Amino acid sequence: MKIDRKILIGLAVIVAFIALMLIVQMFVLNTPQNPLKNAANNTNIYDSTFAKADFIYGPQTWKPYADKLPIAPGNTNGYRFLFVDLNSAPLPGGSLRVNYSFNHLPGAAAFQVYGYSNMSNEGSGISWTNRVEGLGSSGYYINGTSSGVTMQELPDSHHIYVKVANHEGPKFNVYHNGTYYIGFQKSGGGLNKLHITTDPSAIDGQVTHTDSRSGTFYITNTGDATMDDAILMVAVSGEIPDDMILRITAA
Amino acid sequence: MKRPYFSLYDIAVLSMLGALVYILRAALRMPMHIPGKSGIFWVVPIIVGLAIVKKPGSATYIGLVSGVLASFFGMGTADVFDLFKYVAMGMSIDILALPFKARLDNPLVGLILGAGGNLCTMVVNYTIESMLGIQPFFILAGIGMSSITHFIFGAAGGIIAAVIIGRLYRAGVVKKNERCPD
Numbered sequence: 001m002k003i004d005r006k007i008l009i010g011l012a013v014i015v016a017f018i019a020l021m022l023i024v025q026m027f028v029l030n031t032p033q034n035p036l037k038n039a040a041n042n043t044n045i046y047d048s049t050f051a052k053a054d055f056i057y058g059p060q061t062w063k064p065y066a067d068k069l070p071i072a073p074g075n076t077n078g079y080r081f082l083f084v085d086l087n088s089a090p091l092p093g094g095s096l097r098v099n100y101s102f103n104h105l106p107g108a109a110a111f112q113v114y115g116y117s118n119m120s121n122e123g124s125g126i127s128w129t130n131r132v133e134g135l136g137s138s139g140y141y142i143n144g145t146s147s148g149v150t151m152q153e154l155p156d157s158h159h160i161y162v163k164v165a166n167h168e169g170p171k172f173n174v175y176h177n178g179t180y181y182i183g184f185q186k187s188g189g190g191l192n193k194l195h196i197t198t199d200p201s202a203i204d205g206q207v208t209h210t211d212s213r214s215g216t217f218y219i220t221n222t223g224d225a226t227m228d229d230a231i232l233m234v235a236v237s238g239e240i241p242d243d244m245i246l247r248i249t250a251a
Numbered sequence: 252m253k254r255p256y257f258s259l260y261d262i263a264v265l266s267m268l269g270a271l272v273y274i275l276r277a278a279l280r281m282p283m284h285i286p287g288k289s290g291i292f293w294v295v296p297i298i299v300g301l302a303i304v305k306k307p308g309s310a311t312y313i314g315l316v317s318g319v320l321a322s323f324f325g326m327g328t329a330d331v332f333d334l335f336k337y338v339a340m341g342m343s344i345d346i347l348a349l350p351f352k353a354r355l356d357n358p359l360v361g362l363i364l365g366a367g368g369n370l371c372t373m374v375v376n377y378t379i380e381s382m383l384g385i386q387p388f389f390i391l392a393g394i395g396m397s398s399i400t401h402f403i404f405g406a407a408g409g410i411i412a413a414v415i416i417g418r419l420y421r422a423g424v425v426k427k428n429e430r431c432p433d
Binding site (some may be wrong): 003017 | 347350351354357359362363366367369371379390391392393394395396397398399402
């Protein structure tokens with residue numbers, strides 16, 4: 001058989017395969033049981049409230065990563081923050097819905113997300129977070145003003161162990177000390193898979209600023225890596241009053 | 252005494268190219284979350300190695316070496332299962348190259364080998380993920396677009412490999428096997 005005919009046959013097979021995959025994708029996305037469309041209707045898998053005493057970290061202006069990333073870019077206020085183990089993680093291409101509600105929020109607030117895996121390249125630990133600056137950044141920020149606070153920063157941004165505010169402790173207690181290990185391979189890595197979005201179909205996420213003290217956003221996973229857990233970081237600026245309550249639900 | 256299938260020279264060249272695949276994956280990180288993007292440089296050493304050694308199984312051997320390195324040094328998230336991805340790419344390129352033999356310097360042949368290898372990796376990768384517990388829905392929901400990106404980057408890598416092979420032939424560094432018919 002001549003080379004030209006072999007090439008044509010080879011190309012035809014590849015094109016037919018791709019066409020078949022596109023047909024499968026269209027069929028699957030249009031099925032009634034599309035869980036991406038039903039994310040808003042899923043029953044809660046996590047529901048808890050937090051008070052002033054749960055915000056054990058900070059005040060500081062940066063969130064843990066290989067480098068110190070700003071909690072709220074452009075905002076130099078110190079934030080107190082906590083970590084919430086959502087007991088689930090968005091699957092590749094999927095989303096996790098988070099509802100929040102603040103009572104007596106003293107200033108601004110920021111939501112960031114981390115991804116945990118038992119099999120990451122750093123061992124068992126947190127290896128993903130949402131990008132906060134530049135192309136592909138996402139986050140959810142509540143507007144507000146607050147007075148200055150005295151900074152009390154974490155000892156380091158990286159290779160540290162952090163406690164979650166969950167009353168039942170972390171879902172994966174592999175180090176038997178109630179903490180998660182934050183270990184990113186290198187600066188620039190682990191920033192492209194997790195996103196925060198207000199529209200589950202816009203899975204690349206976006207930066208959202210709102211005045212609302214209660215609302216909903218979604219955590220999405222655009223990578224091909226399966227994460228075992230998602231950890232939400234909630235940061236609050238200003239002096240937290242004794243009667244502040246934060247409720248988080250996830251589904 | 253029966254001669255081994257691969258000579259010492261063949262083993263040395265294929266092993267170095269297998270290590271090159273691992274080094275390229277480790278060193279060249281593109282900050283875009285596009286499935287299959289690494290295929291653009293992943294397929295080049297495999298196809299070039301096949302053209303140099305000119306024996307079926309060469310690409311599989313390169314895939315095996317690079318897969319072992321990637322699995323043990325923890326390149327991907329599936330750890331030991333990454334070995335299957337690399338071997339699958341090598342095997343698929345070996346099989347696809349059988350009809351084309353001495354025409355690996357043809358860019359269209361390179362396109363077919365690169366795209367076919369990268370698409371085969373995609374299939375193996377998603378099969379492993381479904382075995383590890385990911386719901387098939389989430390895999391199939393993006394498989395169309397994923398196929399297109401795997402094709403584009405694999406084809407680009409295959410064309411690059413074909414150009415490199417053509418240059419090697421013309422420079423006399425690698426002798427084209429003139430006895431192999433079209």
